[in-house]
Amino acid sequence: MARVTIRDVAKEAGVSTTTVSHVINETRFVEEKTRAKVNEAIATLGYRVNIAARSLRAGRSQTIGLIIPDAANLFFAEYLRKIEDFGFKAGYNVIVCNTDNETDKEAAYIDALVSKQVDGVILISSGSDPETLNPLISHDVPFVIADREFSADVADVVSLDNEQAGFDVTNYLLNLGHRKIGCITGPNNFSPSIQRLNGFIRAHKEWGIPYDPEHITSGKFTLSSGFSAFDWIWQNNSKPSALFVFSDMMAIGAINNAITKGLDVPKDISVVGFDNIELAEAFAPSITTFNQPIEKMAETIVELLTDRIKHKSANRRRIVFRGSLIIRESTTKY
Amino acid sequence: MARVTIRDVAKEAGVSTTTVSHVINETRFVEEKTRAKVNEAIATLGYRVNIAARSLRAGRSQTIGLIIPDAANLFFAEYLRKIEDFGFKAGYNVIVCNTDNETDKEAAYIDALVSKQVDGVILISSGSDPETLNPLISHDVPFVIADREFSADVADVVSLDNEQAGFDVTNYLLNLGHRKIGCITGPNNFSPSIQRLNGFIRAHKEWGIPYDPEHITSGKFTLSSGFSAFDWIWQNNSKPSALFVFSDMMAIGAINNAITKGLDVPKDISVVGFDNIELAEAFAPSITTFNQPIEKMAETIVELLTDRIKHKSANRRRIVFRGSLIIRESTTKY
DNA sequence: CTGAAAGCGCTTACAG
DNA sequence: CTGAAAGCGCTTACAG
Numbered sequence: 047m048a049r050v051t052i053r054d055v056a057k058e059a060g061v062s063t064t065t066v067s068h069v070i071n072e073t074r075f076v077e078e079k080t081r082a083k084v085n086e087a088i089a090t091l092g093y094r095v096n097i098a099a100r101s102l103r104a105g106r107s108q109t110i111g112l113i114i115p116d117a118a119n120l121f122f123a124e125y126l127r128k129i130e131d132f133g134f135k136a137g138y139n140v141i142v143c144n145t146d147n148e149t150d151k152e153a154a155y156i157d158a159l160v161s162k163q164v165d166g167v168i169l170i171s172s173g174s175d176p177e178t179l180n181p182l183i184s185h186d187v188p189f190v191i192a193d194r195e196f197s198a199d200v201a202d203v204v205s206l207d208n209e210q211a212g213f214d215v216t217n218y219l220l221n222l223g224h225r226k227i228g229c230i231t232g233p234n235n236f237s238p239s240i241q242r243l244n245g246f247i248r249a250h251k252e253w254g255i256p257y258d259p260e261h262i263t264s265g266k267f268t269l270s271s272g273f274s275a276f277d278w279i280w281q282n283n284s285k286p287s288a289l290f291v292f293s294d295m296m297a298i299g300a301i302n303n304a305i306t307k308g309l310d311v312p313k314d315i316s317v318v319g320f321d322n323i324e325l326a327e328a329f330a331p332s333i334t335t336f337n338q339p340i341e342k343m344a345e346t347i348v349e350l351l352t353d354r355i356k357h358k359s360a361n362r363r364r365i366v367f368r369g370s371l372i373i374r375e376s377t378t379k380y
Numbered sequence: 381m382a383r384v385t386i387r388d389v390a391k392e393a394g395v396s397t398t399t400v401s402h403v404i405n406e407t408r409f410v411e412e413k414t415r416a417k418v419n420e421a422i423a424t425l426g427y428r429v430n431i432a433a434r435s436l437r438a439g440r441s442q443t444i445g446l447i448i449p450d451a452a453n454l455f456f457a458e459y460l461r462k463i464e465d466f467g468f469k470a471g472y473n474v475i476v477c478n479t480d481n482e483t484d485k486e487a488a489y490i491d492a493l494v495s496k497q498v499d500g501v502i503l504i505s506s507g508s509d510p511e512t513l514n515p516l517i518s519h520d521v522p523f524v525i526a527d528r529e530f531s532a533d534v535a536d537v538v539s540l541d542n543e544q545a546g547f548d549v550t551n552y553l554l555n556l557g558h559r560k561i562g563c564i565t566g567p568n569n570f571s572p573s574i575q576r577l578n579g580f581i582r583a584h585k586e587w588g589i590p591y592d593p594e595h596i597t598s599g600k601f602t603l604s605s606g607f608s609a610f611d612w613i614w615q616n617n618s619k620p621s622a623l624f625v626f627s628d629m630m631a632i633g634a635i636n637n638a639i640t641k642g643l644d645v646p647k648d649i650s651v652v653g654f655d656n657i658e659l660a661e662a663f664a665p666s667i668t669t670f671n672q673p674i675e676k677m678a679e680t681i682v683e684l685l686t687d688r689i690k691h692k693s694a695n696r697r698r699i700v701f702r703g704s705l706i707i708r709e710s711t712t713k714y
Numbered sequence: 715c716t717g718a719a720a721g722c723g724c725t726t727a728c729a730g
Numbered sequence: 731c732t733g734a735a736a737g738c739g740c741t742t743a744c745a746g
Binding site for chain 2: 162
Binding site: 063076101103 | 716719
């Protein structure tokens, strides 16, 4: 079966391809009767617009790229899901790209996306240096940066107030009476992680309580890295009574390790996670965590991107969300 | 900055566009010296092939579609991740489509994918009736079906031997001495679920032990549906001593509910999950489960699809994987 | 209210 | 070993 083109439709309906195109795209008035004929022809022939042709001619592909570290990580998986939902509602398909935070992979994906004429790109937690983004800038591809700060003012940005979040969690633990609080951060070059740690430090300063650098280590946001990080912290002579872990997945790994060591959570050690993934509630013990309003953030990201696609030279926007602490079973008074 | 085209490269290198194209695609021999000039021109101009144009002309978009129920579900998230990895390695980007098992959504996505001239489509656990796939067939778009049986012989298929898996798990529990085994299945119209239940029934038959239909209910593979399903099972006067749950996510929900009810897993009730997602090992208690070799399956799916793209009329293939039981803490002798 | 025609940037059959 | 040129299927400025 040969492809049905707009010419076939035009012939079948007895009109020009111009008219067919305008009916499809609703780009100019077409008489009701003519429109009906065209739609009928489309239906009988089973016509589908060829996006490659449209993309070549009109320069829009109705496709956006989503660059994330790892779709198999629940936090990013939820993000991906929501972005795809809102994107599809707005008329876009999304190409997913997993970078594992490797600059080379990110660069390769950006290359491919530029070649594919995507209408825009969303970067979540992109760990790479700004140079990697140059192809997007030079080819004038709109993009939105989420979950990561960039010093250069190159794009719209959506983020969480990570410093405040770090402060809130630490303040909560100090309020519970904990005086030795450990910390499993994210990768050290990752800005949300740095900011949460800044909040952690500020809370200690405001309380006039010192923190022990030996109780702070970094993980990779994965379950297993949380497990190992706990080993590192627990080898010290001085043990913390509470732990602030920068992702729920790592918190699950850490709690699991603690349980393996015969410890009780929260009696022996309180643990706070981050993200509020669905599992945090279902895990035993359920995990006290800091909620990121992912759905709302995903919606905002897609909105900013579609706006940017329409108005390339509009003023840049930076939208900062405030999350909230969700108290569950994994924490208790000291 | 205007788009750099193949003509600009040709002019810069002092050759024809034909030669540039052949250098890029390695489709015919080009003298080393000429090739060098072309590559140099590409580099200095920052040329990137326009995939829309190539797609229109050559009919290949280097893009495949992935249709899954829900990328936020860890099992599918791991699938997605692996398929994207293998796909990208093979030179394809993947467009992700979340259907929530709704026929309308699946149809809308298939429409969009056909319009986008994707080179192929992968359907994981597609719950829809075969009619939804008609646009793929009529437009001659290669596709592979995974994790779902289709009566019609329309595509290459990759699946797990679900009947055997159901038998193996049930046989294991019977061997442990359990005589009242409950079951939380997947949706009733979902073939892997039906087959696992068939295996469950066969094991009971071979042992000459009856099972109680009141102990069998269905969930939607989500954590919360596993939680609710346990309520339903536990309201019976006759309680099972073991539970075979058709996904780890549902198993986590069920275990969580059991713990909430003051039960001990596995002392009061043994629980077996399915899939062996990363979390099954980390959960407390760690979950006995049936391992699906996702990575290998994902690799095979991508291989079948890329082969099919190259040889549209080759013989259809059906590859069935055998999984294996992984014994952990959530099960014990009766 | 509608149409004829140019052209987007490639690939490839044909030619030498 | 390389090139001139047609054409993929659309959209849209121009015209009436």
